[in-house]
Amino acid sequence: MMEKRSLFKEFTKGIVKENPVLCLVLGTCPTLAVTTSATNAIGMGVAATLVLVCSNAVISALRKVIPDKVRIPAYITIIAGFVTIVQMLVKAFAPAINDSLGIYLPLIVVNCIILGRAEMYAGKNPVLPSILDGLGMGVGFTAALLCMGIIRELLGSGSIFGFQLMPVQILIFILPPGGFFVFGILIMLANKLNTRAGRKVKTTPCDGCPMAASCSQKAEKCGEKEATENVD
Amino acid sequence: MLIKSLIAVFLAAILTENYVLCKFLGICPFLGVSKKLNTAFGMSVAVTFVMVLATAVTFPIYTYILVPAGIEYLQTVLFILIIAGLVQLVEIILKKYIPSLYQSLGIYLPLITTNCAVLGVTMLVLQKVDGTTLYNYTYLHALVNAFGAGIGFMVAMVMFAGVRGRLESADIPKSLKGLPITLVSAALVSLSFLGFAGVVDKLIPLS
Numbered sequence: 409m410m411e412k413r414s415l416f417k418e419f420t421k422g423i424v425k426e427n428p429v430l431c432l433v434l435g436t437c438p439t440l441a442v443t444t445s446a447t448n449a450i451g452m453g454v455a456a457t458l459v460l461v462c463s464n465a466v467i468s469a470l471r472k473v474i475p476d477k478v479r480i481p482a483y484i485t486i487i488a489g490f491v492t493i494v495q496m497l498v499k500a501f502a503p504a505i506n507d508s509l510g511i512y513l514p515l516i517v518v519n520c521i522i523l524g525r526a527e528m529y530a531g532k533n534p535v536l537p538s539i540l541d542g543l544g545m546g547v548g549f550t551a552a553l554l555c556m557g558i559i560r561e562l563l564g565s566g567s568i569f570g571f572q573l574m575p576v577q578i579l580i581f582i583l584p585p586g587g588f589f590v591f592g593i594l595i596m597l598a599n600k601l602n603t604r605a606g607r608k609v610k611t612t613p614c615d616g617c618p619m620a621a622s623c624s625q626k627a628e629k630c631g632e633k634e635a636t637e638n639v640d
Numbered sequence: 641m642l643i644k645s646l647i648a649v650f651l652a653a654i655l656t657e658n659y660v661l662c663k664f665l666g667i668c669p670f671l672g673v674s675k676k677l678n679t680a681f682g683m684s685v686a687v688t689f690v691m692v693l694a695t696a697v698t699f700p701i702y703t704y705i706l707v708p709a710g711i712e713y714l715q716t717v718l719f720i721l722i723i724a725g726l727v728q729l730v731e732i733i734l735k736k737y738i739p740s741l742y743q744s745l746g747i748y749l750p751l752i753t754t755n756c757a758v759l760g761v762t763m764l765v766l767q768k769v770d771g772t773t774l775y776n777y778t779y780l781h782a783l784v785n786a787f788g789a790g791i792g793f794m795v796a797m798v799m800f801a802g803v804r805g806r807l808e809s810a811d812i813p814k815s816l817k818g819l820p821i822t823l824v825s826a827a828l829v830s831l832s833f834l835g836f837a838g839v840v841d842k843l844i845p846l847s
Contacts, residue, residue, distance in 0.1 A: 440667060
Protein backbone atom coordinates (compact mmCIF):
# COMPACT_ATOMS: atom_id res chain seq x y z
CA MET A 409 0.00 0.00 0.00
CA MET A 410 2.74 2.36 1.07
CA GLU A 411 4.74 1.46 -1.99
CA LYS A 412 1.84 2.07 -4.32
CA ARG A 413 1.32 5.50 -2.88
CA SER A 414 4.94 6.52 -3.34
CA LEU A 415 4.89 5.26 -6.92
CA PHE A 416 1.81 7.35 -7.53
CA LYS A 417 3.70 10.28 -6.06
CA GLU A 418 6.53 9.77 -8.55
CA PHE A 419 3.93 10.19 -11.25
CA THR A 420 2.08 13.20 -9.89
CA LYS A 421 5.07 15.27 -8.77
CA GLY A 422 5.93 16.16 -12.35
CA ILE A 423 2.49 17.50 -13.10
CA VAL A 424 2.14 20.24 -10.51
CA LYS A 425 4.74 20.42 -7.77
CA GLU A 426 7.80 19.93 -9.95
CA ASN A 427 6.31 20.91 -13.28
CA PRO A 428 9.31 20.80 -15.64
CA VAL A 429 8.34 23.95 -17.52
CA LEU A 430 6.77 26.24 -14.97
CA CYS A 431 8.64 25.26 -11.80
CA LEU A 432 11.93 23.72 -12.92
CA VAL A 433 12.09 26.01 -16.00
CA LEU A 434 13.53 23.36 -18.31
CA GLY A 435 12.93 22.87 -21.99
CA THR A 436 12.33 26.54 -22.64
CA CYS A 437 13.19 26.36 -26.35
CA PRO A 438 10.31 24.10 -27.46
CA THR A 439 8.01 25.77 -24.94
CA LEU A 440 8.46 29.10 -26.67
CA ALA A 441 8.82 27.88 -30.22
CA VAL A 442 5.99 25.44 -30.87
CA THR A 443 3.20 26.94 -28.78
CA THR A 444 1.79 29.09 -31.57
CA SER A 445 -1.24 26.81 -31.61
CA ALA A 446 -2.78 24.31 -29.22
CA THR A 447 -2.47 21.48 -31.75
CA ASN A 448 1.26 22.02 -32.13
CA ALA A 449 1.65 22.13 -28.37
CA ILE A 450 -0.05 18.75 -27.97
CA GLY A 451 2.00 17.23 -30.79
CA MET A 452 5.25 18.40 -29.24
CA GLY A 453 4.15 17.34 -25.75
CA VAL A 454 3.18 13.82 -26.81
CA ALA A 455 6.36 13.34 -28.85
CA ALA A 456 8.57 14.50 -25.97
CA THR A 457 6.63 12.37 -23.46
CA LEU A 458 7.14 9.30 -25.61
CA VAL A 459 10.89 9.92 -25.80
CA LEU A 460 11.06 10.72 -22.10
CA VAL A 461 9.31 7.52 -20.99
CA CYS A 462 11.31 5.26 -23.31
CA SER A 463 14.69 6.84 -22.56
CA ASN A 464 14.01 6.86 -18.81
CA ALA A 465 13.14 3.16 -18.96
CA VAL A 466 16.23 2.17 -20.94
CA ILE A 467 18.64 4.39 -19.03
CA SER A 468 17.35 3.13 -15.73
CA ALA A 469 17.62 -0.48 -16.92
CA LEU A 470 21.20 0.12 -18.03
CA ARG A 471 22.21 2.26 -15.06
CA LYS A 472 24.54 -0.40 -13.64
CA VAL A 473 26.16 -1.11 -17.00
CA ILE A 474 26.96 2.45 -18.11
CA PRO A 475 30.28 3.64 -16.66
CA ASP A 476 29.93 6.86 -14.74
CA LYS A 477 32.53 8.72 -16.79
CA VAL A 478 30.81 8.35 -20.14
CA ARG A 479 27.25 8.49 -18.88
CA ILE A 480 26.30 11.79 -20.55
CA PRO A 481 27.34 10.69 -24.08
CA ALA A 482 25.65 7.34 -23.45
CA TYR A 483 22.44 9.04 -22.34
CA ILE A 484 22.52 11.36 -25.34
CA THR A 485 22.93 8.42 -27.72
CA ILE A 486 20.01 6.56 -26.16
CA ILE A 487 17.84 9.67 -26.29
CA ALA A 488 18.85 10.40 -29.89
CA GLY A 489 17.88 6.87 -30.86
CA PHE A 490 14.38 7.28 -29.45
CA VAL A 491 14.03 10.73 -30.99
CA THR A 492 14.79 9.21 -34.39
CA ILE A 493 12.13 6.55 -33.84
CA VAL A 494 9.56 9.13 -32.77
CA GLN A 495 10.50 11.31 -35.73
CA MET A 496 9.82 8.43 -38.10
CA LEU A 497 6.51 7.61 -36.39
CA VAL A 498 5.33 11.22 -36.60
CA LYS A 499 6.40 11.45 -40.23
CA ALA A 500 4.43 8.31 -41.04
CA PHE A 501 1.26 8.86 -39.02
CA ALA A 502 0.94 12.63 -38.53
CA PRO A 503 2.68 14.35 -41.43
CA ALA A 504 0.84 17.61 -40.72
CA ILE A 505 2.35 17.78 -37.23
CA ASN A 506 5.74 16.87 -38.66
CA ASP A 507 5.52 19.85 -41.00
CA SER A 508 4.45 22.33 -38.35
CA LEU A 509 7.00 21.17 -35.75
CA GLY A 510 9.80 21.08 -38.34
CA ILE A 511 13.25 21.32 -36.86
CA TYR A 512 11.95 21.26 -33.28
CA LEU A 513 11.05 17.58 -33.57
CA PRO A 514 14.66 16.33 -33.95
CA LEU A 515 15.70 18.97 -31.43
CA ILE A 516 13.89 17.01 -28.69
CA VAL A 517 17.27 15.32 -28.37
CA VAL A 518 18.76 18.42 -26.74
CA ASN A 519 15.67 19.17 -24.66
CA CYS A 520 17.10 19.54 -21.18
CA ILE A 521 14.04 17.96 -19.54
CA ILE A 522 14.96 14.59 -20.99
CA LEU A 523 18.67 14.72 -20.22
CA GLY A 524 17.83 16.27 -16.87
CA ARG A 525 15.52 13.44 -15.84
CA ALA A 526 18.06 10.89 -17.06
CA GLU A 527 20.79 12.51 -14.99
CA MET A 528 18.74 13.32 -11.91
CA TYR A 529 16.33 10.40 -11.74
CA ALA A 530 16.59 7.50 -14.17
CA GLY A 531 20.33 7.04 -13.64
CA LYS A 532 19.77 6.39 -9.95
CA ASN A 533 16.38 4.68 -9.67
CA PRO A 534 14.78 1.36 -10.68
CA VAL A 535 12.84 0.96 -13.91
CA LEU A 536 9.21 1.27 -12.77
CA PRO A 537 9.57 4.53 -10.80
CA SER A 538 11.67 5.92 -13.67
CA ILE A 539 8.92 5.19 -16.17
CA LEU A 540 6.34 6.83 -13.91
CA ASP A 541 8.64 9.79 -13.35
CA GLY A 542 9.07 10.18 -17.11
CA LEU A 543 5.33 9.87 -17.67
CA GLY A 544 4.54 12.46 -15.00
CA MET A 545 7.13 14.89 -16.28
CA GLY A 546 5.89 14.36 -19.82
CA VAL A 547 2.29 15.02 -18.80
CA GLY A 548 3.41 18.13 -16.92
CA PHE A 549 5.36 19.30 -19.95
CA THR A 550 2.37 18.70 -22.24
CA ALA A 551 0.00 20.47 -19.85
CA ALA A 552 2.24 23.54 -19.65
CA LEU A 553 2.67 23.61 -23.43
CA LEU A 554 -1.06 23.22 -23.94
CA CYS A 555 -1.75 26.04 -21.50
CA MET A 556 0.60 28.35 -23.39
CA GLY A 557 -0.64 27.13 -26.76
CA ILE A 558 -4.27 27.85 -25.86
CA ILE A 559 -3.48 31.36 -24.57
CA ARG A 560 -1.33 32.26 -27.57
CA GLU A 561 -3.69 30.77 -30.14
CA LEU A 562 -6.74 32.39 -28.57
CA LEU A 563 -5.17 35.82 -28.42
CA GLY A 564 -3.10 35.57 -31.58
CA SER A 565 -5.44 33.92 -34.06
CA GLY A 566 -8.72 34.10 -32.13
CA SER A 567 -9.21 30.34 -32.18
CA ILE A 568 -8.60 27.21 -30.12
CA PHE A 569 -7.62 23.98 -31.91
CA GLY A 570 -8.53 25.77 -35.12
CA PHE A 571 -12.11 26.65 -34.09
CA GLN A 572 -12.69 30.36 -34.54
CA LEU A 573 -13.90 31.89 -31.27
CA MET A 574 -12.94 35.55 -31.26
CA PRO A 575 -13.38 38.10 -34.01
CA VAL A 576 -10.35 40.09 -32.80
CA GLN A 577 -6.81 38.87 -33.34
CA ILE A 578 -3.71 40.26 -31.71
CA LEU A 579 -1.10 38.95 -34.10
CA ILE A 580 1.85 39.72 -31.83
CA PHE A 581 0.93 36.80 -29.56
CA ILE A 582 1.78 34.19 -32.15
CA LEU A 583 4.98 36.00 -33.09
CA PRO A 584 8.20 35.44 -31.10
CA PRO A 585 7.75 38.39 -28.65
CA GLY A 586 4.34 37.07 -27.64
CA GLY A 587 5.95 33.74 -26.74
CA PHE A 588 8.42 35.37 -24.37
CA PHE A 589 5.71 37.56 -22.88
CA VAL A 590 3.15 34.83 -22.23
CA PHE A 591 5.85 32.56 -20.79
CA GLY A 592 7.01 35.34 -18.47
CA ILE A 593 3.48 35.94 -17.21
CA LEU A 594 2.87 32.20 -16.69
CA ILE A 595 6.11 31.86 -14.71
CA MET A 596 5.06 34.83 -12.64
CA LEU A 597 1.75 33.16 -11.81
CA ALA A 598 3.49 29.87 -11.01
CA ASN A 599 5.94 31.69 -8.74
CA LYS A 600 3.09 33.44 -6.98
CA LEU A 601 1.24 30.17 -6.37
CA ASN A 602 4.44 28.48 -5.23
CA THR A 603 5.28 31.23 -2.77
CA ARG A 604 1.77 31.09 -1.39
CA ALA A 605 2.11 27.34 -0.92
CA GLY A 606 5.44 27.97 0.81
CA ARG A 607 7.57 26.24 -1.80
CA LYS A 608 10.96 27.37 -2.99
CA VAL A 609 10.88 29.44 -6.15
CA LYS A 610 13.40 28.99 -8.92
CA THR A 611 15.11 32.11 -10.10
CA THR A 612 17.37 31.04 -12.96
CA PRO A 613 16.96 28.41 -15.61
CA CYS A 614 20.38 27.15 -14.53
CA ASP A 615 19.33 25.43 -11.31
CA GLY A 616 17.67 22.43 -12.89
CA CYS A 617 19.88 22.29 -15.97
CA PRO A 618 21.80 19.00 -16.24
CA MET A 619 24.88 20.95 -17.31
CA ALA A 620 24.68 23.33 -14.37
CA ALA A 621 27.42 21.50 -12.50
CA SER A 622 29.98 22.37 -15.12
CA CYS A 623 28.63 25.88 -15.61
CA SER A 624 27.51 27.46 -12.39
CA GLN A 625 30.63 26.48 -10.47
CA LYS A 626 33.10 27.94 -12.90
CA ALA A 627 31.54 30.36 -15.31
CA GLU A 628 28.61 32.32 -14.13
CA LYS A 629 28.16 31.43 -10.48
CA CYS A 630 24.55 32.20 -11.19
CA GLY A 631 23.23 30.13 -8.32
CA GLU A 632 25.38 32.01 -5.86
CA LYS A 633 24.50 35.42 -7.21
CA GLU A 634 20.79 34.68 -7.24
CA ALA A 635 20.96 33.37 -3.72
CA THR A 636 22.39 36.62 -2.41
CA GLU A 637 19.74 38.49 -4.34
CA ASN A 638 17.00 36.47 -2.69
CA VAL A 639 18.25 37.43 0.73
CA ASP A 640 17.71 41.14 0.24
CA MET B 641 26.15 37.34 -57.40
CA LEU B 642 27.82 34.82 -55.12
CA ILE B 643 29.09 37.52 -52.82
CA LYS B 644 25.71 39.21 -52.83
CA SER B 645 23.94 36.00 -51.83
CA LEU B 646 26.55 35.30 -49.15
CA ILE B 647 25.98 38.75 -47.66
CA ALA B 648 22.23 38.16 -47.77
CA VAL B 649 22.60 34.85 -45.96
CA PHE B 650 24.91 36.41 -43.37
CA LEU B 651 22.63 39.38 -42.64
CA ALA B 652 19.51 37.21 -42.59
CA ALA B 653 21.10 34.90 -40.01
CA ILE B 654 21.88 37.88 -37.78
CA LEU B 655 18.81 40.05 -38.15
CA THR B 656 15.70 38.50 -39.65
CA GLU B 657 16.28 34.90 -38.66
CA ASN B 658 18.08 35.50 -35.41
CA TYR B 659 18.46 32.08 -33.84
CA VAL B 660 17.68 33.23 -30.32
CA LEU B 661 15.05 35.89 -30.73
CA CYS B 662 13.19 34.63 -33.79
CA LYS B 663 13.76 30.88 -33.78
CA PHE B 664 13.97 30.28 -30.03
CA LEU B 665 17.10 28.19 -30.20
CA GLY B 666 19.64 28.48 -27.41
CA ILE B 667 17.26 30.05 -24.91
CA CYS B 668 18.94 28.42 -21.90
CA PRO B 669 22.29 30.23 -22.28
CA PHE B 670 20.42 33.35 -23.41
CA LEU B 671 18.60 33.49 -20.08
CA GLY B 672 21.26 31.89 -17.93
CA VAL B 673 24.57 33.39 -19.01
CA SER B 674 23.44 36.87 -20.01
CA LYS B 675 23.77 38.42 -16.57
CA LYS B 676 27.17 39.95 -17.11
CA LEU B 677 28.54 41.42 -20.30
CA ASN B 678 31.87 39.59 -20.30
CA THR B 679 30.40 36.14 -19.70
CA ALA B 680 27.76 36.83 -22.35
CA PHE B 681 30.51 37.74 -24.79
CA GLY B 682 32.70 34.76 -23.92
CA MET B 683 29.83 32.34 -24.29
CA SER B 684 28.88 33.79 -27.68
CA VAL B 685 32.44 33.53 -29.00
CA ALA B 686 32.56 29.88 -27.96
CA VAL B 687 29.15 29.22 -29.53
CA THR B 688 30.15 30.90 -32.82
CA PHE B 689 33.34 28.86 -32.96
CA VAL B 690 31.57 25.56 -32.34
CA MET B 691 28.75 26.42 -34.76
CA VAL B 692 31.13 27.03 -37.66
CA LEU B 693 33.25 24.01 -36.80
CA ALA B 694 30.21 21.73 -36.44
CA THR B 695 28.75 22.89 -39.74
CA ALA B 696 32.12 22.45 -41.43
CA VAL B 697 32.17 18.81 -40.34
CA THR B 698 28.51 17.75 -40.50
CA PHE B 699 27.67 19.27 -43.89
CA PRO B 700 30.10 17.13 -45.94
CA ILE B 701 29.28 14.06 -43.87
CA TYR B 702 25.58 14.48 -44.60
CA THR B 703 25.99 15.27 -48.30
CA TYR B 704 28.69 12.75 -49.14
CA ILE B 705 28.03 9.87 -46.76
CA LEU B 706 24.47 9.87 -45.45
CA VAL B 707 22.63 10.92 -48.61
CA PRO B 708 24.42 8.55 -51.05
CA ALA B 709 23.99 5.70 -48.59
CA GLY B 710 20.31 6.54 -48.10
CA ILE B 711 20.54 6.73 -44.33
CA GLU B 712 19.46 10.34 -43.75
CA TYR B 713 17.41 9.25 -40.76
CA LEU B 714 20.62 8.71 -38.80
CA GLN B 715 21.16 12.47 -38.95
CA THR B 716 19.99 13.22 -35.41
CA VAL B 717 22.06 10.53 -33.71
CA LEU B 718 25.15 11.17 -35.77
CA PHE B 719 25.10 14.95 -35.51
CA ILE B 720 24.71 15.08 -31.75
CA LEU B 721 27.58 12.61 -31.38
CA ILE B 722 29.77 14.57 -33.80
CA ILE B 723 29.07 17.81 -31.93
CA ALA B 724 29.74 16.21 -28.56
CA GLY B 725 32.98 14.72 -29.84
CA LEU B 726 34.06 17.98 -31.47
CA VAL B 727 33.44 19.99 -28.34
CA GLN B 728 35.44 17.51 -26.32
CA LEU B 729 38.26 17.60 -28.87
CA VAL B 730 38.36 21.39 -28.93
CA GLU B 731 38.45 21.42 -25.15
CA ILE B 732 41.40 19.02 -25.03
CA ILE B 733 43.32 20.87 -27.74
CA LEU B 734 42.76 24.25 -26.10
CA LYS B 735 43.75 22.92 -22.70
CA LYS B 736 46.97 21.47 -24.06
CA TYR B 737 48.16 24.12 -26.51
CA ILE B 738 46.45 27.44 -25.80
CA PRO B 739 45.83 27.46 -22.05
CA SER B 740 45.15 31.20 -22.01
CA LEU B 741 42.27 30.82 -24.45
CA TYR B 742 41.09 27.78 -22.53
CA GLN B 743 40.88 29.90 -19.40
CA SER B 744 38.50 32.33 -21.06
CA LEU B 745 36.51 30.05 -23.39
CA GLY B 746 36.94 26.53 -22.05
CA ILE B 747 34.47 26.97 -19.25
CA TYR B 748 31.64 27.47 -21.70
CA LEU B 749 32.46 24.50 -23.89
CA PRO B 750 30.77 21.69 -21.90
CA LEU B 751 27.57 23.75 -21.96
CA ILE B 752 27.57 23.90 -25.72
CA THR B 753 27.27 20.15 -26.30
CA THR B 754 23.58 20.21 -25.50
CA ASN B 755 22.94 23.67 -26.88
CA CYS B 756 20.05 23.41 -29.31
CA ALA B 757 21.28 26.38 -31.33
CA VAL B 758 24.36 24.44 -32.48
CA LEU B 759 22.38 21.35 -33.46
CA GLY B 760 19.74 23.62 -34.99
CA VAL B 761 22.24 25.44 -37.19
CA THR B 762 23.73 22.24 -38.56
CA MET B 763 20.29 20.77 -39.23
CA LEU B 764 18.48 23.79 -40.63
CA VAL B 765 21.00 24.27 -43.43
CA LEU B 766 20.47 20.67 -44.44
CA GLN B 767 16.72 20.93 -44.39
CA LYS B 768 17.25 23.57 -46.98
CA VAL B 769 19.41 21.21 -49.02
CA ASP B 770 16.95 18.36 -49.30
CA GLY B 771 14.61 20.36 -51.49
CA THR B 772 11.83 20.97 -48.97
CA THR B 773 12.54 24.68 -48.68
CA LEU B 774 13.39 27.57 -50.92
CA TYR B 775 17.11 27.97 -50.48
CA ASN B 776 19.72 25.76 -51.95
CA TYR B 777 22.70 26.25 -49.68
CA THR B 778 26.14 25.34 -50.86
CA TYR B 779 28.93 24.44 -48.44
CA LEU B 780 30.11 28.04 -48.44
CA HIS B 781 26.61 29.36 -47.76
CA ALA B 782 26.23 26.89 -44.92
CA LEU B 783 29.47 28.09 -43.32
CA VAL B 784 28.51 31.75 -43.70
CA ASN B 785 25.09 30.96 -42.28
CA ALA B 786 26.68 29.26 -39.25
CA PHE B 787 28.99 32.22 -38.70
CA GLY B 788 26.08 34.65 -39.05
CA ALA B 789 24.03 32.61 -36.62
CA GLY B 790 26.86 32.81 -34.09
CA ILE B 791 27.20 36.56 -34.56
CA GLY B 792 23.41 36.88 -34.26
CA PHE B 793 23.61 34.94 -31.00
CA MET B 794 26.31 37.33 -29.83
CA VAL B 795 24.29 40.42 -30.76
CA ALA B 796 21.27 39.10 -28.89
CA MET B 797 23.32 38.08 -25.83
CA VAL B 798 25.26 41.33 -25.58
CA MET B 799 22.16 43.47 -26.10
CA PHE B 800 20.27 41.47 -23.54
CA ALA B 801 23.13 41.68 -21.03
CA GLY B 802 22.85 45.45 -21.32
CA VAL B 803 19.10 45.35 -20.75
CA ARG B 804 19.54 43.11 -17.72
CA GLY B 805 22.15 45.45 -16.31
CA ARG B 806 19.52 48.17 -16.29
CA LEU B 807 16.98 45.83 -14.70
CA GLU B 808 19.20 45.34 -11.65
CA SER B 809 18.46 48.84 -10.43
CA ALA B 810 14.82 48.96 -11.53
CA ASP B 811 11.95 48.82 -9.08
CA ILE B 812 10.03 45.67 -10.05
CA PRO B 813 6.93 44.13 -8.43
CA LYS B 814 7.97 41.29 -6.17
CA SER B 815 6.30 38.48 -8.08
CA LEU B 816 7.88 39.61 -11.35
CA LYS B 817 11.40 39.54 -9.94
CA GLY B 818 13.94 37.15 -11.39
CA LEU B 819 12.90 35.04 -14.32
CA PRO B 820 9.48 36.59 -15.21
CA ILE B 821 10.84 40.09 -15.74
CA THR B 822 13.76 38.64 -17.68
CA LEU B 823 11.32 36.95 -20.04
CA VAL B 824 9.17 40.06 -20.40
CA SER B 825 12.22 42.14 -21.29
CA ALA B 826 13.31 39.40 -23.70
CA ALA B 827 9.91 39.90 -25.34
CA LEU B 828 10.70 43.58 -25.84
CA VAL B 829 14.16 42.86 -27.25
CA SER B 830 12.62 40.29 -29.58
CA LEU B 831 9.99 42.87 -30.59
CA SER B 832 12.76 45.20 -31.70
CA PHE B 833 14.18 42.44 -33.92
CA LEU B 834 10.77 42.00 -35.49
CA GLY B 835 11.34 45.39 -37.05
CA PHE B 836 14.05 43.89 -39.25
CA ALA B 837 11.54 41.65 -41.04
CA GLY B 838 11.88 42.10 -44.77
CA VAL B 839 14.90 44.39 -44.48
CA VAL B 840 17.37 41.91 -45.94
CA ASP B 841 15.09 40.85 -48.80
CA LYS B 842 14.50 44.47 -49.74
CA LEU B 843 18.13 45.52 -49.45
CA ILE B 844 19.62 42.63 -51.35
CA PRO B 845 16.95 41.18 -53.62
CA LEU B 846 17.77 37.62 -54.60
CA SER B 847 16.13 36.51 -57.76
